[in-house]
Amino acid sequence: MRPLLPLAEAQARLLALAEPIAAEQVPLAQAHNRWLAQDLHAGRTQPSSDLSAMDGYAIRFADMPGPWTVVGESAAGRAHQDAVNPREAIRIFTGAPMPTGTDTVLVQEEAARDGATLLLAGEGPPHLARNVRRRGLDFSEGEMLLSAGTRLTPACLALAGTAGHAALPVRRRVRVAVAATGDELVPAGAPVGEAELPETNRLMLCAQLDDLPVDILDLGILPDRQDALEAAFAGLDADLLVTSGGASVGDHDLVQPALKALGANMDFWRVALRPGKPVMAGRLGRTLITGLPGNPVSAFVTALLFVRPLVARLAGAVDPLPRTGIAVLGEPIAANGERTDYLRAELRDGRAYASTIQDSSMLRTLARAHCLILRQPHAPAAKIGDSVEILDLA
Numbered sequence: 520m521r522p523l524l525p526l527a528e529a530q531a532r533l534l535a536l537a538e539p540i541a542a543e544q545v546p547l548a549q550a551h552n553r554w555l556a557q558d559l560h561a562g563r564t565q566p567s568s569d570l571s572a573m574d575g576y577a578i579r580f581a582d583m584p585g586p587w588t589v590v591g592e593s594a595a596g597r598a599h600q601d602a603v604n605p606r607e608a609i610r611i612f613t614g615a616p617m618p619t620g621t622d623t624v625l626v627q628e629e630a631a632r633d634g635a636t637l638l639l640a641g642e643g644p645p646h647l648a649r650n651v652r653r654r655g656l657d658f659s660e661g662e663m664l665l666s667a668g669t670r671l672t673p674a675c676l677a678l679a680g681t682a683g684h685a686a687l688p689v690r691r692r693v694r695v696a697v698a699a700t701g702d703e704l705v706p707a708g709a710p711v712g713e714a715e716l717p718e719t720n721r722l723m724l725c726a727q728l729d730d731l732p733v734d735i736l737d738l739g740i741l742p743d744r745q746d747a748l749e750a751a752f753a754g755l756d757a758d759l760l761v762t763s764g765g766a767s768v769g770d771h772d773l774v775q776p777a778l779k780a781l782g783a784n785m786d787f788w789r790v791a792l793r794p795g796k797p798v799m800a801g802r803l804g805r806t807l808i809t810g811l812p813g814n815p816v817s818a819f820v821t822a823l824l825f826v827r828p829l830v831a832r833l834a835g836a837v838d839p840l841p842r843t844g845i846a847v848l849g850e851p852i853a854a855n856g857e858r859t860d861y862l863r864a865e866l867r868d869g870r871a872y873a874s875t876i877q878d879s880s881m882l883r884t885l886a887r888a889h890c891l892i893l894r895q896p897h898a899p900a901a902k903i904g905d906s907v908e909i910l911d912l913a
Contacts, residue, residue, distance in 0.1 A: 523791035525896075526824070526859040530840060532786055533800045533825055536807055537832045540758060543691045547680055550671050553689035553732050554835030559665040562683030565657040569617040573650040576630055576637055577609040577621035580647045587637040593618055608637045617651060624650035658682065668837030690835040695728065696757040696806075697721050698738035700748065700765040700774060701813060706740070719882075720763040720811070720818045727822050731830050748777035757806050758833055761826055764813030766797045774810050778803055791858040791896065794879035795821040807833075814879040820861050820891070823910065843893060843908040846871040848901055855898040861910070863888035871909060888912055 524532075542556035571577065571593070578587055587608035593599040595614035603609055603620035611617070611624060623645055631640040658664060664682055665675060671687065679687055704718035711717055718740050725735055738751050743765065752760065765774040766788070775785060778801065785801035785808075792798070794817040799810040809826050811818045823841060831839035849870030852862070862873040866889040873892055874884040893908040901907060 521789065523789050523796065523858065524787050526790055526792050529787055529790045529792075529798070529800070530824065530828065533809070533829055534832050534839065536786060536800065536802060537829055539835045540690050540693065540833050542688050542835075544686045544688055546686050547676050547684070550679075550687045550689055551673065551676060552730055553671050553687075554831070555665055555667050555669045555671065556688040556690055556835055558663050558667050559669075559679060559682070559684065559687065561658045561660050561662045561664055564655050564660045565681055566652055566654055568654050570652045571611045571613060571615050571617060571624045571650060572652050573624055573626045574612050575624045575626040575650065577603070577611040577618055578623055578625050578637075579603065579605060579607075579621055580623040580645075582606050584639045585637060586639075589632065589635045589637050591618070622648055622651065626650060668835055670836065690732070690833070692732045692734045693759060693830050693833045694736060694757045695733045695830065696736040696738055696755055696760045697724055698741050698751060698760070698762045699813075700741045700743065700762060702743045704740045704764075720813070720815055723815065723819060724761060724763070724811075724822050724826065727819070727827060728830060731827065732834050733830060743773055745773045745777045745780070748773055749780055752777060752803065753781055755803070755806050759807045759809065759826075759829060760803065761809050761811065761822075763811045763818045766799050766810035766812060775799065778808060783808060792821070792824070793856075793858045793860045794877075795824070795861075796858070798825060800825070812879075815882050816863070816879040816885050819885060823891075824861075841910055843910055844890075845906050846890065846892070846909045848872075848903055848905050848907055850903055852892070852894070852901045852907075854900045855894040855896065857896050859896055860894040862892040862894060864890050864892045864909070866890060871907060 582605055587606050589610055590607045591599045592610040593615040594612045598616040599609050599618040603618045609618045629641040631638045664678055699718045699721050703716050705715050707717045707719050736757055741748055741751050762774050765772045783801050783803040788799035789796055790798050795812055797812050798821045801808045811821045828839040847870050849872045852873055862877055863884045864871045864873045871892055890909040890911050
């Protein structure tokens with residue numbers, strides 16, 4: 520039996536199997552949470568002219584301290600067209616173009632007006648170019664705004680649209696085939712016999728991928744028969760096959776034999792991880808494979824650490840691994856063993872409390888958990904008030 524593979528090495532080897540899939544052009548409204556396939560450059564300058572940042576009066580700073588004669592108005596969408604002469608002022612509103620001949624905005628609180636006559640008020644004069652958003656303040660035409668591999672958040676979409684783009688180059692959606700294996704499994708909600716279990720790993724996994732650009736092919740519940748598994752896996756039109764259950768080497772663990780019989784190359788199996796030791800990875804033709812354990816908490820954790828990053832890499836992410844945060848312990852934790860451990864924990868009053876029982880079959884503790892406490896191999900005991908790494912589950 521080979522030694523357990525360290526978690527970081529397993530993740531690196533899995534991601535090394537993947538290359539971003541083909542790109543496509545999609546409208547902005549369909550690009551949310553996708554990854555850019557190419558660098559994005561500005562197609563225009565923003566703002567395209569000097570704009571007022573406040574309501575007030577556009578003046579020439581050289582005419583300070585006034586008075587001025589108000590000769591017109593400039594509003595967003597209705598710019599003042601004529602040049603402004605010395606000692607003239609224009610009533611201006613936020614977002615309106617600065618009229619030619621003006622360079623400063625006197626805000627309403629700094630001004631006093633008597634008919635067409637404008638006087639300086641307040642404690643002191645404004646600075647030159649005060650309250651003016653200069654042309655190109657945000658970006659200029661041709662400037663690179665977002666690099667390839669950037670995930671398109673709502674703010675990124677707004678930036679791209681403001682920069683003149685109606686569509687964006689992104690990786691196409693990842694086709695993910697999902698299967699659960701086991702003679703003991705029955706559909707969720709169906710009557711459950713003494714030797715049976717409700718199957719919820721597929722539901723859980725699909726929900727974990729819900730914010731990623733995926734198209735799911737549900738292969739259903741597969742029996743513990745090699746011929747049935749081979750029939751289900753043969754000829755798959757998918758970028759990634761994810762199985763749960765049957766990934767070990769017992770008499771009824773037939774996922775590996777079925778895949779190998781079809782010509783699959785398995786890269787690794789058995790990772791120094793708790794929960795989730797019997798996770799495997801490989802390739803069948805052009806389809807990548809991740810085999811997850813059948814225990815639901817193990818399946819959840821390995822999906823978080825392997826499946827989500829792999830999908831993100833296929834979809835174009837540059838840095839797909841989950842990011843950790845820091846929390847303060849609310850109670851002690853014992854020293855860790857040789858495997859990387861992920862403890863279900865609740866956050867209360869800003870402190871993390873690990874669940875008392877960490878059995879990988881217990882979904883209730885997972886459902887209640889706000890985070891997973893990350894414990895490195897051979898980590899010493901930790902006491903109340905110590906800082907620990909966490910993976911946020913919110």
